Amino acid sequence: MSTLKEIQDKFQKSILQQDATVMDDIVDTSKEERAVLLNVYQHAYGARLIEFLENDFPKTLTYMGDENFENIAKDYYEVHPSDNPNARWFGRHFPQFLAKHPELINNPECGELAHLEYALGTAFDASNNKPLTREDFAQLSPEDWSTLGFKAHPSTTRLSLKTNASEIWSSLHKEEELVESKSKALIIEIISWRGDNMARFRTMSYDEAMIWDEANKGANFGQICEMLGTYWPSEEAPLKAAGYLQAWIASEFLISTA
Amino acid sequence: MSEQKSSRPPFIGFGLGLRSEHYTDILEGNPPIDWFEVVSENFMVPGGRPMQILDQIKEKYPVVMHGVSMSIASTQPLDMDYLTELKKLAKHVQPKWISDHLCWTGVHGVNLHDLLPFPYTAEALDHIVERVNTVQDFLDHPLALENVSSYVSFKQSELSEWEFISELTKRTGCWLLLDVNNVFVSSYNHEFDAMEFINGIPEDRVVQFHMAGHSDYETYIVDTHDAPVRDEVWELYRACQKRFGPVSTIIERDDNIPPLAELMPELEKIRNIGYEIHPQLKPQAA
Numbered sequence: 001m002s003t004l005k006e007i008q009d010k011f012q013k014s015i016l017q018q019d020a021t022v023m024d025d026i027v028d029t030s031k032e033e034r035a036v037l038l039n040v041y042q043h044a045y046g047a048r049l050i051e052f053l054e055n056d057f058p059k060t061l062t063y064m065g066d067e068n069f070e071n072i073a074k075d076y077y078e079v080h081p082s083d084n085p086n087a088r089w090f091g092r093h094f095p096q097f098l099a100k101h102p103e104l105i106n107n108p109e110c111g112e113l114a115h116l117e118y119a120l121g122t123a124f125d126a127s128n129n130k131p132l133t134r135e136d137f138a139q140l141s142p143e144d145w146s147t148l149g150f151k152a153h154p155s156t157t158r159l160s161l162k163t164n165a166s167e168i169w170s171s172l173h174k175e176e177e178l179v180e181s182k183s184k185a186l187i188i189e190i191i192s193w194r195g196d197n198m199a200r201f202r203t204m205s206y207d208e209a210m211i212w213d214e215a216n217k218g219a220n221f222g223q224i225c226e227m228l229g230t231y232w233p234s235e236e237a238p239l240k241a242a243g244y245l246q247a248w249i250a251s252e253f254l255i256s257t258a
Numbered sequence: 259m260s261e262q263k264s265s266r267p268p269f270i271g272f273g274l275g276l277r278s279e280h281y282t283d284i285l286e287g288n289p290p291i292d293w294f295e296v297v298s299e300n301f302m303v304p305g306g307r308p309m310q311i312l313d314q315i316k317e318k319y320p321v322v323m324h325g326v327s328m329s330i331a332s333t334q335p336l337d338m339d340y341l342t343e344l345k346k347l348a349k350h351v352q353p354k355w356i357s358d359h360l361c362w363t364g365v366h367g368v369n370l371h372d373l374l375p376f377p378y379t380a381e382a383l384d385h386i387v388e389r390v391n392t393v394q395d396f397l398d399h400p401l402a403l404e405n406v407s408s409y410v411s412f413k414q415s416e417l418s419e420w421e422f423i424s425e426l427t428k429r430t431g432c433w434l435l436l437d438v439n440n441v442f443v444s445s446y447n448h449e450f451d452a453m454e455f456i457n458g459i460p461e462d463r464v465v466q467f468h469m470a471g472h473s474d475y476e477t478y479i480v481d482t483h484d485a486p487v488r489d490e491v492w493e494l495y496r497a498c499q500k501r502f503g504p505v506s507t508i509i510e511r512d513d514n515i516p517p518l519a520e521l522m523p524e525l526e527k528i529r530n531i532g533y534e535i536h537p538q539l540k541p542q543a544a
Contacts, residue, residue, distance in 0.1 A: 001414055004382050007332040008374075015370055025377075026410040029449055032477035037447070040409040040480060041372060050373050082369045085327030085340045086299045090371075092448045127304035154304065199305055 001104040014038060015045045016081060040048035049090065056091040056121055058115045059172040060098070071099055088125075091118065109181040112165035116201065119192040123199035126155035131252035137245075146222035146236045150215040150248075151257045155194035156211060158204075160187045166201065195251055208244050221245070267355040267400050267433065267465045267506075269539075270320045272529040274521060275510045281311055283518040285413055288318065291525065295466075295508050298325035298356070302343045312351065321351055322466070322506075324435075325358040327352065327369065330393065330403065331376050331386050332362035341396055348399050355465060357402040357435045360386075360423065377412035378422040383429075384497070390430040402433035402465050407443040407472075407481030420458030427463045434459065436502070437468035438494050439487070443479045456501060462501040468510045469495060469528055484513035486524060496531055504536040 002010070002025055010022035026034045050073045054061050061069045076097050082090045095118050098104055099111030131153055140148065163183050171179045189209035192201035204212065210231075211224040219227065220240065228237035248254050271292025274280075283289065294315055301312050315321065327340060348356055362372040376382055394401050405423060417425070427434060436459065445452035471485030487495075487509070499505060507528050509521060533540040 004331075004376060004379070004385060005365075007412065007414070008333050008362060011374065012365055012368065012370065015372075016368070025412050025414065027413055029447065029478075031449075034410060037409045037478060040478070043375065044372055045370055050432070052371075082364075082371055083367050085337060085363070085369055086302055087371055088303055089300070123306075125303040125306035125308055128306065128309070155306070194306060197310070242438060 003101070011041075015042050018042065046074060046077065049073070049082065052087045052090045053094060057094065057114050057117045059117055059169055060110060062172055063113055063168060063178070065109055072098065072103065073102065088224055094118070107181065108183065109163040109165045109168060112159070112161050112163050113168055115159055116161075116165055116190070116192070119159060119190075120199040120201065123155040123192050123194040126153070126194060129153055129255040132249060132254040132256060134246075134249055137249065144228050146220065148221040149218065149257045150221075151255050152212075152216050153193065153253055153255050155192075156253050157192045157200075158209070158216075159190040159192070160209070161190060162187055164188070166190055166203070191253070193251060193253055206242070209239065211244060212248075264326060265400070267402075267463075269504050270322075270354055270506045270530060272525060273319075273506070273508045274525060275324070275508055275512070276312065276315060277511065277515050278311075279515045280518045285311075285314055285318075286387075287518075289518060289522065291319065293320040293322065293354070293365070293506065293508075295322045295510070296351075296353075297321045297532045298344055298358075299327055300349060301351075302347055303518065311349075318352060321353050323348060323351060323353040323356045324404075325356070326373070327363055328358035329361070329363040329369075330358060330389050331360065331374075331382065332365055333385070334365045336389055338396075339396060341393065345397055345407065346506075348397065353399060355400040355402050355433065356397060357404055357433075357466065359406050360403045360426070361406045373406040375406070375408040375410055375412070377414035378417040378419060379414050380416060383417075383422060383425055386426060387429045390426065390432050392433065394430065400433055400465070402435040404435035404437050404468065405440050406437070407440040407445070407447075408478075409447055409478060410481070411448050418450070418455075419448075420455045421536075424458060424460055427460055432463075433465045434463045435466040435468065436464045436498060436505075437470070438498055439468065439470040439472055439483075439491050440481055442488075442491050442494055443472050443481045446479045453497060456497055459502075461502055464498075464505055467495065467498055467502075467505050467507040469507060469524075470510045470512075482513060483510055492527075493533070495528070496535065499532055499535045504539055507532065 007025055013019035014022045023034060028034045050070055053073045080093045095111050095114035098114050104110050163181060166188060167179050168181060173184055189204040189206060190201050191204055207228055211227055214227055215224055225238045225241045228240050232240050273293035275292050276294040276296045293525060294326040301308050358372045362376060365369045441452050441455050469487050471487055473480045473482040509524055
């Protein structure tokens, strides 16, 4: 007789790999054959995982169409079965999976659209760290400024898009006529975050994106002022840096480094 | 077990499973719903809007936490990270009790996100008893386990489902969330008498009922929780309130979720049957 562990191993195999060995352990009813009854679980597994992805990537679903999305979702859960008790995290590899899927080689906007949707989802339920405020900065002494470091709020995500995925997102969001996909000659720099309890995103200029990325790798205020010198005359760089910093504080992009 | 974990949770009335589709109606309209059951995992996220909503709900209504991923019957080790998160959420929410399902959800690090069946054997009972005791010692709240709908049964089973559940409650002191629809679905699928199930469950361990709808495929029924409660399940509900009552009850709608206003008559029916069987619950006119 099979042990509980053996039965669970076989049952899971029947769902993940359509393996039939568990059939020896289950029984027919007077109304139905066991294979049909087992199929209730086999069918529900895929349907449920596809539904998770549809809920987390609604605009990617609309853009790709039901059939195309579903086919690629099936490929996804075969490669990435859920490994977390919380379905919230099941789709975390999906944007990258779309980006690398052979059938989407000519549609890089699909992966980028999914990346943007996942970033907005992250913004929605990221932790509630207290953002830095203008008052926090007002307490700094002048000598603290040059060595001042930065830490991004967990709700922020930076994306560098090579397609017009953000425009596609916006047209879907506004339920306007869908814009045609196109690769961009120049990268579109995006930041997403939670502001006033809403998940949001906006574009960043190249210099702002560069200093944001460098600040989050550890560059201090003095260093980002120097970096901005590659974009602006050196006497204007500190003013530019201060302007960006002000905008980040106003949008609650930063938390304490302490 | 501590006093808090072992003492019987209170009767808190007739409520609903909290669903995001109803947030605005609930927070702005303050509908006459006695309490809400929240899906624990929906709020086991770092922060943001979900927790804000839950905080507002719990300010106004009693709340019970209902999980789907404890996987109490799995042969995989208990997921202590999950239980730690669950305990953290419970500390914040202060639910009247915490529930999950008598099932397993996966092995080898995979979560199949389904409520899977297992054979009712002495081996399974020993295994689950040990795990329930561990979980109850870990959580600071009463634990209730729910009977699931199932579609297959195993040659190895030595006990009926109700005998298994009864033994489990005797050996662990855990509470029961009796899903009345699931009793009906499983009785149809496995060809047993639903009343035999109900009469086989200890009278003093049931702290909550779930009421829901299902989908009938003639040779079997699937617990879809996406439709109004069926007539046969209403009859079982009456029998359950008589045997176990008064027991706190909710409508658990998981799919095809209608506007709140459409669920209220069904909730009223649940309440009225409760009042009819237990007249002492009925509020007295001033």
